[in-house]
Amino acid sequence: MLKNSDFVTGLVTLMLSLFLYFVAIPFGVTSPSNVNNIVLSPVFWPQVLSALLGLTGIGLMFSARNAVKDDVTEFVATEGSYKRIALLAILMIAYIAAIPKLGLVWTSMIAFVALAVLIKSAHPITAVITGIIIPLVLYLFFAHVAGMAIPQGDFVRLP
Amino acid sequence: MTMLENLAAGFELVANWESVFALAGGVLIGVIAGAIPGLSATMAVALTLPFTFTMQPITGILLLLGVYKGGIFGGSIPAILIKTPGTPASSATILDGHPMVKNGQAGKALGMALWASCTADLISNLALILFAGWLAAFALSFGPPEFFTLILFSLTIIAGVSGDNLLKGILSAILGLVLATIGLDLVYGTSRFTLGDPNLMGGLNFIAVLIGLFAIPEILSMVWNPKSIEAKTQSLGKEWVTLAEYKRCFKTIVRGSFIGVFLGSIPGIGAAPSAFLSYSEARRKSPNKENFGKGEIEGVAASESGNNGVAGATLIPLLALGIPGDVITAVIIGAFMVHNLQPGPMMFLNSPDIIYGLFMGLIISSVFLFLIGSVAIRAFRYVADIPRGILFPCIMVLCVYGCYAVNNNIFDVGVMFAMGWLGYIMLRKGIPAAPFLIAFILGPLLEDNFRQAMLMSGGSPEVLVRGPITWFFWALTVVTLVAIIRSGMKKRKVEMISHRNQE
Numbered sequence: 075m076l077k078n079s080d081f082v083t084g085l086v087t088l089m090l091s092l093f094l095y096f097v098a099i100p101f102g103v104t105s106p107s108n109v110n111n112i113v114l115s116p117v118f119w120p121q122v123l124s125a126l127l128g129l130t131g132i133g134l135m136f137s138a139r140n141a142v143k144d145d146v147t148e149f150v151a152t153e154g155s156y157k158r159i160a161l162l163a164i165l166m167i168a169y170i171a172a173i174p175k176l177g178l179v180w181t182s183m184i185a186f187v188a189l190a191v192l193i194k195s196a197h198p199i200t201a202v203i204t205g206i207i208i209p210l211v212l213y214l215f216f217a218h219v220a221g222m223a224i225p226q227g228d229f230v231r232l233p
Numbered sequence: 234m235t236m237l238e239n240l241a242a243g244f245e246l247v248a249n250w251e252s253v254f255a256l257a258g259g260v261l262i263g264v265i266a267g268a269i270p271g272l273s274a275t276m277a278v279a280l281t282l283p284f285t286f287t288m289q290p291i292t293g294i295l296l297l298l299g300v301y302k303g304g305i306f307g308g309s310i311p312a313i314l315i316k317t318p319g320t321p322a323s324s325a326t327i328l329d330g331h332p333m334v335k336n337g338q339a340g341k342a343l344g345m346a347l348w349a350s351c352t353a354d355l356i357s358n359l360a361l362i363l364f365a366g367w368l369a370a371f372a373l374s375f376g377p378p379e380f381f382t383l384i385l386f387s388l389t390i391i392a393g394v395s396g397d398n399l400l401k402g403i404l405s406a407i408l409g410l411v412l413a414t415i416g417l418d419l420v421y422g423t424s425r426f427t428l429g430d431p432n433l434m435g436g437l438n439f440i441a442v443l444i445g446l447f448a449i450p451e452i453l454s455m456v457w458n459p460k461s462i463e464a465k466t467q468s469l470g471k472e473w474v475t476l477a478e479y480k481r482c483f484k485t486i487v488r489g490s491f492i493g494v495f496l497g498s499i500p501g502i503g504a505a506p507s508a509f510l511s512y513s514e515a516r517r518k519s520p521n522k523e524n525f526g527k528g529e530i531e532g533v534a535a536s537e538s539g540n541n542g543v544a545g546a547t548l549i550p551l552l553a554l555g556i557p558g559d560v561i562t563a564v565i566i567g568a569f570m571v572h573n574l575q576p577g578p579m580m581f582l583n584s585p586d587i588i589y590g591l592f593m594g595l596i597i598s599s600v601f602l603f604l605i606g607s608v609a610i611r612a613f614r615y616v617a618d619i620p621r622g623i624l625f626p627c628i629m630v631l632c633v634y635g636c637y638a639v640n641n642n643i644f645d646v647g648v649m650f651a652m653g654w655l656g657y658i659m660l661r662k663g664i665p666a667a668p669f670l671i672a673f674i675l676g677p678l679l680e681d682n683f684r685q686a687m688l689m690s691g692g693s694p695e696v697l698v699r700g701p702i703t704w705f706f707w708a709l710t711v712v713t714l715v716a717i718i719r720s721g722m723k724k725r726k727v728e729m730i731s732h733r734n735q736e
Binding site for chain 2: 079083084086087098102103104106109111113114116119120123124126130131133134137139149150151152155158159162163166167169170173174178180182185187189190192193194195196197200201204205208209212215216219220221222223224225230
């Protein structure tokens with residue numbers, strides 16, 4: 075048997091299906107007690123989907139056992155790939171967390187430059203200048219043209 | 234209202250500077266985005282969507298349609314010049330487009346791509362105008378069981394043809410359907426998977442899901458391997474396409490356009506298969522078939538007419554039935570939803586002015602595509618030179634602003650990032666994202682029609698096979714499944730034989 079990544083995908087799918095059926099649906103879906111036909115109950119549709127998910131998972135595991143080659147294109151890791159991707163995850167969390175405190179514009183400027191540093195932009199000065207201009211232009215459009223309330227933060231407020 | 238009155242009302246909506254600028258601006262944005270390797274027409278439409286919230290419905294939708302059409306053509310520019318398709322639909326254009334560049338005929342190849350694209354776009358728009366109204370009138374007789382079977386068929390075909398593996402397509406569609414169940418129950422109003430969070434009561438925001446699914450994975454891929462997109466732009470050369478060459482390829486272009494119209498009107502198939510089918514048909518019928526793959530201008534004409542022929546036709550199921558024909562029209566449906574418009578047969582009765590306005594706008598878009606495309610061919614060098622280290626941070630900031638602008642809610646930004654990671658995992662595991670998004674959109678409609686059908690019949694499933702229309706869609710679903718499974722088995726057989734031979 076060839077080691078095929080679809081087997082793992084199928085296994086994870088099957089586990090997800092079991093989790094949905096036995097944990098998420100019983101505890102996450104509220105069904106009124108007066109529903110006398112199961113087909114009309116709010117739990118029916120999620121139950122059908124979780125069953126189909128399980129069947130798909132089993133199908134994937136079965137087809138992976140008979141596969142002669144792995145049809146998933148490998149993403150070649152370069153030096154520091156894992157480190158960069160982990161840092162991007164942290165950057166995304168920090169981006170969301172900082173918006174209420176710093177405001178959308180200032181946070182976006184910092185995030186812009188941080189991402190440019192992360193992907194080792196060959197044009198650092200252009201990145202900084204663009205990182206200042208783009209969030210400001212977007213602020214002008216959404217706040218003054220579209221009339222939307224953009225979070226300003228606790229420190230420096232824009233007109 | 235008569236057709237002439239509808240046309241007049243539509244003309245009134247479109248005949249203003251705002252709409253004309255939106256259309257021209259949309260085509261320009263689309264061509265630029267399509268021409269940048271690493272950006273796709275889908276991403277361009279998704280990122281433009283938040284800018285349409287404050288516009289008039291017709292203006293916003295025309296802007297997005299312009300981006301769509303421009304993006305499909307724009308993708309052919311890097312396909313020809315640097316052998317990197319800007320969009321998957323342009324993959325077939327590489328086959329003859331790039332060899333022409335090597336022969337010093339880049340300008341000629343791009344010129345033919347533009348002429349074929351505009352011709353196919355026009356034919357596709359005319360097909361939309363002719364067939365959408367007729368199909369919508371037919372769909373007015375559909376009840377919940379008919380819509381349920383139609384949506385089921387659409388999802389089956391989308392899941393089947395979106396990737397290399399049927400099971401992964403089905404997995405993607407089911408995940409989309411599961412995610413669509415989050416929120417309040419459609420009939421009883423009880424909560425489903427909301428975890429007591431009021432942000433989840435209305436379900437996951439559609440715009441956050443689509444931006445997350447189609448833009449963020451590209452940023453993650455870029456961070457994973459920052460040097461993955463690098464290519465050398467070639468010069469345009471001095472030869473340009475002539476009218477005689479256009480005339481010689483005209484039959485191929487028309488054939489490709491009709492292939493595009495036919496495949497585009499079936500939900501889920503999209504532009505790439507159409508381009509390849511058009512190309513192979515052109516090669517089969519051409520007297521110069523031995524030149525195909527070596528720089529034959531007819532090959533460029535065939536693939537470009539095939540992929541652009543889809544652009545108008547994918548709007549047939551969207552406007553007439555409310556079913557998005559491909560992933561880009563799935564994004565465009567967002568613009569309708571934002572403006573409280575529900576595409577489908579009822580829209581032809583309730584808002585015929587918007588429908589006919591869109592038809593007119595689409596015809597004008599072919600002219601803009603020709604004008605803007607001609608300039609874009611010459612300006613591509615500047616577009617291709619945008620450093621990736623600047624472009625991707627721009628995309629991230631645009632995503633955050635666009636997603637926040639939907640509901641003024643930071644929670645949506647979190648959903649977008651989460652969807653981005655899910656999309657990235659799916660990308661790495663070879664699970665197509667298109668069935669996920671389309672299932673997420675159609676999920677509530679599918680469940681709603683199912684439950685309405687059950688309410689009608691008192692819980693009896695017989696209502697789902699109540700008449701010829703439901704039989705027709707069930708039969709199509711079964712035929713599609715059998716065809717996809719058979720083709721998968723054939724592919725596996727070939728793989729096994731080649732594997733045995735290697736051993």
